Amino acid sequence: MEKPTTTMEANSASPGRNRASPSVTSSRDHSNPSPLPCGDIEYGGLNDGDSENSEYDNFHKRLEQTRQSIISSAAGDFLDGTDDDCSVLDTDRLSKQQQLQQDITEKETKAVRKLKILVFGSLFLSMIAVVLTAYFLTSKAEQDNFELQFHDDAYKLLGNMGRNVERIFEASDAFVTNIASFAAHTNQTWPFVTIPDFAVRAEKVRSMCGAVYVNTYHVVQDNQRAEWEAYTAKMGPGVTKDSIAAIAAFDGMDWPISTNYTEWNVIFSYEENPIEDPEGNGVSYPGPYLPMWQTQPTLTETEGPYNWDLMSLPPVPGQKRSAMEIMMQDKRPTITAPYLLANPADPERYEEDLNEANWLHSYLPNVETVEEVMQPISDFAYPIYHNAHERIQFNMDEGTQRNQSSENYSEDPVVAALFSVTVYWKDMIKDILPEGSNGILVVFESDCVQEFTYEVNGPNVVYLGAGTFHDAKYDHMTQGSLVSDLRFYATQASTYTGLPLEETYCPLYVSVHASAKMEAAYTSNTPWIFALVTACVFLLTVVAFMVYNYVVEKRQKIIHKSAVTSNAIVSSLFPEAIKQQLMETQALKCLSVDSVPTLETFLNDGTKNDNAFEDERGPTYDVAARNANQIAELFPDTTIMFADIAGFTAWASTREPSHVFTLLETLYGSFDKSAKRMGIFKVETIGDSYVAVCGLPEPNKNHAVRIARFASSCLDDMSILTKRLEVSLGPGTADLALRVGLHSGPTIAGVLRGEKARFQLFGDTVNTASRMESSSKPNRIQVSQKTAELIVEARRGHWLTARKDLVNAKGKGLLQTFWLNPKVLKSSGSVVSSVEDLETEHSTESDNNMEDSEERSTVGRPFSAPQEISEEKLQRLIDWNVELFEDLLKPIVQKRMGRLGPRDPSFVETAIIPDGSSVRDQAVASVRMPEFEPAAVMEDFELDTEVVAQLRMYITTVANLYRSSNPFHNFEHASHVIMSTIKLLQRVATRDVKKKDVSNEKEYYDYTFGISTDPLTKFAIVFSALIHDVDHAGVSNGQLVKEDDPIAVIYEGLSPMEQHSFTLAFELLMEDSYTKLREALYSNQEEFNRFRQLCIKCVIATDVFDKELKAFREDRWKKAFAQDSSSLSDEEAWHCKATITIEYIIQASDVAHTMQHWHVYQRWNQKLFQEMYAAYKAGRANKDPSLGWYEGELWFFDNYVIPLAEKLRKCEVFGVDCDQLLDFATQNRVEWQKKGSDIVQNWTKEEEGRSFK
Secondary structure, rough: OOOOOOOHHHHHHHOOOOOOOOOOOOOOOOOOOOOOEEEEEOOOOOOOOOOHOOOHHHHHHHHHHHHHHHHHHHHHHHHHOOOOOOOOOOOOHHHHHHHHHHHHHHHHHHHHHHHHHHHHHHHHHHHHHHHOOOOOOHHHHHHHHHHHHHHHHHHHHHHHHHHHHHHHHHHHHHHHHHHHHHHHHHHOOOOOOOHHHHHHHHHHHHHHHHOOOEEEEEEOOOOHHHHHHHHHHHHHHHHHHHHHHHHHHHOOOOOOOOOOOOOOOOOOOOOOOOOOOOOOOOOOOOOEOEEEEEEOOOOOOOOOOOOOEEEOOOOOOOOOOOHHHHHHHHHEEEEOOOOOOOOOHHHHHHHHHHHHHHHHHOOOOOOOHHHHHHEEEEEEEEEEEEOHHHHHHEEOOOEEEOOHHHHOOOOOEEEEEEEEEEEEEEHHOOOOOOOOOEEEEEEEEOOOOOOOEEEEEEEEEHHHEOOOOOHHHHHHOOOEHHHHHHHHHHOOOOOOOOOOOOOOOEEEEEEEOHHHHHHHHHHOHHHHHHHHHHHHHHHHHHHHHHHHHHHHHHHHHHHOOOOOOOHHHHHHHOOOOOOOOHHHHHHHHHOOOOOOOOHHHHHHHOOOOOOEEEEEEEEEEOHHHHHOOOOOEEEEEEEEEEEEEEEEHHHHHHOHHHHHHHHHHHHHHHHHHHHHHHHOOEEEEOEEEEEEEOOOOOOOHHHHHHHHHHHHHHHHHHHHHHHHHHHHOOOHHHHHHEEEEEEEEEEEEEEEEEOOOEEEEOOOOHHHHHHHHHOOOOOOEEHHHHHHHHHHOOOOOOEEEEOOOOEEEEEEEEEOOOEEOOOHHOOOOOOOOOOOOOOOOOOOOOOOOOOHHOOOOOOOOOOOOOOOOOHHHHHHHHHHHHHHHHHHHHHHHHHHHHHOOOOOOOOOOOOOOOOOOHHHHHHHOOOOOOOOOOOOOOOOOOOOHHHHHHEEEEEHHHHHOOOOOOOOOOHHHHHHHHHEEEEEHHEEEEEEOOOOOOOOOHHHHHOOOOOOHHHHHHHHHHHHHOOOOOOOOOHHHHHHHOOOOOHHHOOOOOOHHHHHHHHHHHHHHHHHHHEEEEEEHOOOHHHHHHHHHHHHHHHOOOOOOOHHHHHHHHHHHHHOOOOOOOOOOHHHHHHHHHHHHHHHHHHHHHHHHHOOHHHHHHHHHHHHHHHHHOOOOOOOOOOOHHHHHHHHHHHHHHHHHHHHHHHHHOOOOOHHHHHHHHHHHHHHHHHHHHHHHHHHHHHHHHHHHHHHO
């Protein structure tokens, strides 16, 4: 079938464009065309398209176009009265039809509006329900977690507290049994029983129970008092001394030891004090008595060490009998009522508690304040029976021992003594909960004393004071128990086999409460966040629905309006049945109309069609479908520009990847802006090549002139931007130049479809334009004969100058080309670009058209004649150096501010120089690197403006101290060395896959010998690169010695030029003009000495021909890096390796051109040759350098450069960069071996010609 083409489309085609597939004239007879219903759309013949298989996804679009066409044609003909086939509409019928349609529309609109309200209402209600559900579920989960954690913590507290109570009575039970047994076996009768080594035995009980005090009280009857007092007078001093000696000897016991105490051998009461009344007679009331006897620890400061009567204690308020009286009667273990409550509401009791606390404070170790001691405490009293050792029964079946209670014996047991353990209640509940369990309140309550409260925060306990402090809000969660019943909470089964606990005396109830503090740890904003997120999701859904509804409604209104109008017009002309048939037919016809796809259309809408499919044989394509939708055109009138950056590959080889991309992005970004402004179509960039075209996709009859102006604009941008970028990208950037080629002719352009579809240019015009660029010259625009003719036709022939030599283009033969002169363009009102005078040198064609085209230089071709650095270039180099040294100085100041503090105001730098010693004599074998310190980085940190000003002044002065007449040893070469040094230092500070796998900064510091983290070391290395050739004479050290030059005489012929440069630059730094700069650089003598030593080592290291230094370095290398390192300690070897690595950095940087791109090597090698040849011509060299230059370079590669690159790799701190240096050095040596002889001959001829002139 043939593809139809509308007249409207044909009329809209752009003039001058030749289509690849022009439409074929229809076979329909156009001599008497029959008018179409309601329109003049005429259809041409059909091509070999596939219109019947129209794409379904374009159906609605084409249908709407058809309707619009019908509406426009029919409405226009109706209003103008020019359509003979369309009758005049019946007004009444149209009104009825419109009314009917309006009624239907209003009805549908109301229904849709109700549905919308229902949907929005449902969404709103759903949102509220889901938000509330999310909030309450999340809140409940947090509350459940809080309550669950509280119950778990409360159970742990009560259980461990119960276990602690049992442990106290278990220890007491075992101890009193041993006491009774010992008394029986030693035939001692109660109360006249003394246990030897009591302090040691009791200390174990005290430590196990966490008690502060343990002691024994013996029961003494009235008739035994005199005998008892006599017994204590006899035994007391010895018992006290033995106990004090045990305290002094016991490891880990930190109790005060006192030998100044009062022995009172009478029973005294609670209110008496033997220290205040040493002549007293003791108590006057009748017995029985409970005098204190043996204690641990023995306390002697405020009262006697024994005979204090426990029975003299009054009962607690509300009790008729004291705890001791009840225990003596009931004969059961008893816990006394808590005391030391620190309750200000009971002044009398508070005063007694304060006295007791002061007494304890004088003895308890590691207690600073009385408040720490004045906390609730109780005595755990355990009775000792006369025959306690006989009341033990060993159960053979269970393997346990059990003390028989008094109920199991016919005789009533007699209490002979009392064993007491004094424990703080806080010690019973501390170190139980883990960190994070905070805010749990523990309340102790009793009928005998005021309740008191503790707050438990993990393992720590805080005494809140007398009273209850819990919140009634959490009472429903409270857990508690009597202290006597706490064993039921114990996490382990009870192992207590002693006497049952007394439960009637002042029963103590302990309860555990939650608090707001604890709840806060388990509650968060999560419920609100969940609710908010849920609400946002619903709101976004509603908004999306509303937007979608708005778009659909708007579109529906347009379609509806169009449909109503079309229906009204057609309905007025035809009956309903015919109308339907016509509409369907017309729609099908309109859908079959398909325009020929054009490149411009494709670029605008970006459509894509791929009819590829696969079968078992692989990919198969529907060729017909592909051809029908192919996007490709022939543009007969175009001009293509190829541009390439000359010297880019050599420049990029000395830069970091980020610098390379900065250059290309800046340049090509500027080119793109110019192209957009001037109507040039950018095709692509390949490496450093830029491809653009004019004349497509939009034809332009002035394509040659326009792209010529664009090329000139690119040259101008290149010149301006490279000079501007040199400040940040380093020296040599401004030397880059653009090489441009132009050619005109027909071009095939299209989209090459596939996985990565691209817009492509094809044809001979593309190849020829590439040849024009590759045979052009830096800062030149070369145009072909065809392009030149078009420029001449446009009356711009004065822009052109014929190239005098013919260009040998690959595949084209010899071609006559022309130079486009930007200066003439400037005078013509176009963009500005400056170039050198036209040259006529012959250039050979390279096989590589668009990659590394700058590498095709001829053998021995000179890079530049020796000339002094221009003021403009010198200023750019100074600016670059200032910016670089600012970045190096900032970390030094930051580190000092963050770690070392301010500069010592009394510090004055002093170089310790022995009398008669030279700079070289001051060099140490290895420089001590500083200890590791983490980097201190401050954001937005800027140096003091005065420091920056002095830094700029110093670098400017140093730059002017260099002799600009030297082609090689000048400030430009120093900057090149600095750039190479920075690159190596960056490799040291940057980890890559070839470096050792280290896990932290300290290990990386050790691995890189401290160079990676010490900013002062980095500054010293780069500073040495700046000054290492200051005031260089342009001749070798050997020549200076031969001439008896004053510099050589001063330094006795040993590295004279290096010592002179260092001395000159360092003395300049020490001037008063640079005080602020020095203050920023170092702050103490140690830093100054290290900085000076580093600079000396680096500068002297650049003397690579001194035999003595070379031998010393080889020996040191073997000791540090080779296996023969036994003579050095690990620390010495580490510092030695650091020094060697630093010297290699400056040495490699000084000859970096030999380990860089071939072009870089040739450029600096020629400059050195020029310098040496000039010295020879001036009579400052005995030998013509050209006679041995070729062999000398090979020797230098073999004996210095390549070994140095190999040693850099063995240092293992430079990563992949050392491999690159070695590769370049090896490649340059091979290239020099091939071409070096011819190159030297050409250099020699050039120098001879210059000398002749």
